[in-house]
Amino acid sequence: MKKTFLKKLLLVFSGLFTAGFGVYVYGCADGWWGYSYISSFTPEAFADESYQPLFYAPDEKFYDYAQLDYIDKYNEDIIGEWHGYLKNKLTRSEVAYFLLNDTAQTTIDKLYIALQSKKPASDAGLPITDQHVKNFITFLHFAKQIEAYSTNVFSSWNYEERVIEPTNENLVRKVEAYYQSLNNGDDFFRNRMWFQVLKAKFYSDDQASVIPFYEETIHKQPKNALYYRAIGYLGGTYYNLGQFDKSNQQFAILFQENAAKRHEALYNFKPLSPDSMQRQVQEAPDNNIKASLIAMNGYYTDEAVALKQIYELAPKSPHIDFLITRWVNRQEYTINDYDSQKQHPLPVEKTQIDYETLLWLGNMLQAPKKLSNPALVYLAYGYINFYIGEYEKAAQSYTNAYKRSKGKPLVRAQIRLLNLMNSIAQLRSVTPVDENKLLADLNWLYKEVPKDTSLISFRYEYASQWIKKTLARVYTETDNPLMAEVLNSEDGYYDDPAKGAAMENFLLKTNKSSWENLFAGLYPYHLSDIYESRAIYAYYQNRLDDALSLMQKANLKAANDYTDASIYYRDAELRGNPFNGRIKDCNDCDHVAPQSVKYTKRTFLQKVKELQTNVNQGTDVYHNALLLGNAFYNTSYFGNARVFYYNQIIDEYGNYIAPKNQPYLLGMDHAQKYYTLALHAATSDEQRAKVSYLLSKIERNNFYRTVYLQRDDYYWPGSDQVMFKEWTGFKALKDEYAHTDYYKEVIRECGYFRSYIQQSRF
Template sequence: MTSFRKLLPAFISVSLLGTAIYGYGCADGWWGYTYISSFTPEAFADDSYKPLFYAPEEKFYDYAQLEYIDKYNDDITADWKTYLGDQLCETEISFYLLNDSAQAAIDEKYQAMQRPQRWSAKNTADSRDAKLRNFFSFLHYAKRIEQSSTTTFSSWDYEDRIVNQTEKSVVDEVEAVYQAIPAKDDFYKNRMWFQVLKAKFYAADRAAVIPFFEATQGKQPKNQLYYRAIGYLAGAYYQLGDYEQSNSLFALLFNDVAKLRHEALYNFKPMSSDSLEHALKRSSRKDVQASMVAMNGYYTDAGEAMKKLYRIQPESPHIDFLLTRWVNAQEYIVNDYNSASKAATAWDSPELDRETISWLAGILKAPKKLHNPSLAYLAYGYTNMFIRAHDVANTAYRDAKKYANEKPLVQAQIRLLNLINEVAQVEKVDKTTENTLLPDLVWLYQTLPKDSVISQTFRYDYAANWIRESLAATYVKHENPIMAELLSSQKGFYDDKNLGDQMEHFLLKDDKSAWEKLFIAQYPYNLSDIYESRAIYAYYQNRIDEAIVLMEKAVPAKPNVDYGYDHIYYSAATLRGNPFNGRIKDCNDCDHAAPQKITYTKLDFLKKVKVLQTNVDAGTDVYTNALLLGNAYYNSTYYGNARVFYYNQIIEEYGNYISTKNQPYLLGMEQAEKYYNIALKNARTNEQRAKVAYLLAKVERNNFYRTAYLAKDAYYWAEADQTMFKAWKGFQALKSQYADTQYYQDVIGECGYFQKYVNQENSKSRY
């Protein structure tokens, strides 16, 4: 029925008002847990514990929510179907119980039952008729109680805080109905017993739940309703401020009913050490005491909770979920998602919980006492790896395998942690190392991603990246830059001509080993990506002939396939503006929107640059050719209209931030300034000189912003306010030497910056 669908949990939140709902922060950019973890808790605890796994950024693991609305629907329908037999079909029962629109039909049926002569005309007055009467009587009272049990309000509505309580008359009436039910009808009596508890809980005197439960619970079956009723009982104690008793009851639920574990823990109130000791005395059951310690450990210190729990009940399964939380927390200390290679430098961190690591060593002297010895061995081995005790880790992993079940996730976890430990000990990659690691690396990089079952849960991505970076660092140490790049690509690798040549030779050779083939397959770039990046770097380094040859090789492996940013197809990518135009205003969008009399691909652009350079070297119309070259180098930087030229999967500079490695190329003005100065020296008229003076002012401005701001880690606006306006040398020359030119007037009309400079200078001259 609706009251079950919208029911407050049998366990009450801290506010005791409305449904127990918790909020989450924005999940934008959520990467999942595997981005910083290699230890999969799902391998070691069942789904009832899943919301309780370590999740430092969320209320509960995997954004799990308390599912009250539909949680009991199937069970409720099935129970009533068994009770009613063929009186009603399952669809009808479900409609009356769960559909909000059933109210009118329920009222009609209930009213008809109040007129026995009309009811009996359609139904024989036997036990079957009585069961049907009971069903609609139950619905009648449950609906009235629901009016208070489903009261909610918006957390943003500060005016509507009215809580509808069950009226005392309703409480008394439903209790009277319960008391009048014959003992022989256990099912109906049990259902109405639960409704009495529920009515009392949502009435003004919530504490009345306690004596009623104590007086009647002995006659009730230990079924689902019984344990949900214990939740109401715990809530009543909670409101009275008796948190030790309420926590004891929540611990009972946590231990006995896996389905209610999440709710029990959510409503559990964390306790101090003294309060916990007092609360433990409320229960004589060791397993419930263990549950209470485990729940408190969820909110406090998992390591300390495990130790206390072990003293109470070493075989408790609750140790398992605490141990996974503790391991994941240790990972969180040392793993670095920004750079796996840097993460190893955090090993031996003083923040690691060495005391608990030592405790694990102690309890593993008697592993059979534990619920899951394999998990304990893995946790011990993994954390010993973090303190560089690799031999201890090796032994622990071997022992873990002895006790492990055949669950694929468990077997995968053991294999992965052992592989991490092996790689952590590699000092040099030789043939022996390759032969030892290759089978596991093939499994990690090729087999696992294809396993649609394991890969959905298993945390191996961070380890895969860490292993690549760790081996790459070893290759760097032993001066093997090619293998280092294959395993962990570095920004700007291909700006080195020699390294580019070596990589090309390596990739094209025929006699590759299985080890080399594995990491070539992992390398995220193809030969066309490489050729294109090398061509771009060669251009910026003014090696145009080489740039052309390389760019000619940069062609799509498959035609008509999008290989990059915004439909860019390597050498055939079209520049969106004319890169040889030098405008007064830098306006990419304007240049892109302007009609293009001629368009250039990346390859066309390079070939045109080559022609212009040849003309300059030959002394042919030097001013014009040098000016066009200056424009080309200007526009092919971040400031110009031909950024598409440097768009490349390897260079990977598509936005407003340019990495430090690529700033000399994409923010650098060296080549543009060189050719503008050549043009200036060869200018024949003041109009020509005026134009070059202004273009050199733009170069000076860009150089200033690069060194003053863009090359720094932070941009300080206070500092910028002091230096944002400067009198560039080109401005000075334009005003003092070329004020009588038409170009001067064009600049005044388009460039507010220059206009401001002129006005300031004119103002000075007046005074």
């Protein structure tokens, strides 16, 4: 008969040959930032490794995507134990082969048959006359059969129903009978066979038989790894029988007594209501088990409530530590916001934190000797007080934490970071005295911490950004926009030529103070980025002399961290010819078209300057103005030379253009100006036809930018009014230049124009 398990499938503790009834898998999504992007409190500093999967993780089932491993987790230990038992009769690799390799089954069968017939198995190459080797072969004979039932394979997509083949009843009887027949003093072998009986029963149709067998035999077993796996089987049995009070008690024992099982015990724990939990706690045998029940339930419900209950029962319980870290990290996640830190200056209102629990922590610290980890409690208390502006309380708490930190590097680093944040939060200006006081800690944070291998898990990234943004706000409020920009670059700074020049002078300054050197080194942009951005903005503002001068300085050699010269700086090539004006906007077509001259950003500006000089001097105004119109059109979002505005500071690479850059990258004013000049200077209908059409593209782009894309309700399917506007250039082309060759080219290439002509006939 087959058993069908529905919904949640219990994960059990079977050891070497067990996969359990199911395994959850979490993939780390691309671009996952980790926890330090909005947290500065490192739980790894305060609780041992066994608690790590239980740390606060708002978006995952378990911290750091921790997974439960039942197949491979105990392999090395079991191999080592059997190798020691066999006293070098087999090599370690041979032991591993028999235990773990499926291809060993044929050899095991031959060896077992040889044992039963008392004939040597010469081809096996094993000393089967040795009693320990005989026991090993016998163990393998039973264990491999039971393994087949404990590692059922099922579809990972079938979340609702898993069909499990139960252990053969005859096999259960045989392995139990064999175990009961063992009367010698080989405790190691008896212990292993006992566990195989328990395992076989757990995967059988009569899973409930685990309970009496366990109760009758557990007192004879040593408290080793198999002992605790057996507790897991017992808990799993009660769970599957729906007796959650009893299953929770077993998992609480595991959680308390076996650190390696904490993650597994917590996963299988059944959270209950407050009344049910109270009853279970009352029934627990001692305060430590009571604390474990409360801690596990607190993980699923409310860690603050659990903290207070455990403290009353067992104030030195280590479970308090991981619950405090969860509480602190939860407070952080309700306050911090990576994308809008500048909008949340400290202090925050008390209503934004769990103020009641904060006061309770303060009461705990009236008797710090009662706690197992007072340094953690002091830090938690000080850190949350920091958020509400109680800076003196925070500082005193950090001092007390330091006295009790016992020299642990990660704890000391945590204290140093929180002290630094506390000092920064109180600044109202930055004086030379402040700089001298803070500089050592800031150098440590920005230069030493990222390279310190002892601080791998240290959460410092959010704090490092928060400090720079907080200092930037102070500089803004004290009228120092340059240092505010250095600390926290804001969009639009380089729109102002005077500010750009000031930054250039600052970065070139050779006598910077140590404070200035630190933050200049952290500034995300190099001089070439600045020169290039200023040159680009000067171009769009039609300040060609400034644009040329600045672009000349945008040399790749000045930007040591960048190696991609294809889209940055003065020698980056424009992919299409920016002086061509085509009927259809097809950037890809322009990019692959043969180009007799390849323009870079610098040579493009030189050519634009030359054309402007010609226009200003009245030299061949039509052709020079036409080429200038094409140049300004193609260096807009609509043209073939978008590479021209690619820049680290401007930061426009896609279809979305930020509002502040829309007048430059979507604006058509300069293109329209020069096309209009060309129209006035035209001497033939062919020339006038061409410019009229190019002006219609200007009118179309302006319409879409300023009207069509600004109104959600403007377009509806089938609206001819919207889809086929009568651009002024279209009308002129139709009414005045239908006889030109250019008109015929437009008819051939522009479907929009053809539709307009067809509609205008009716």
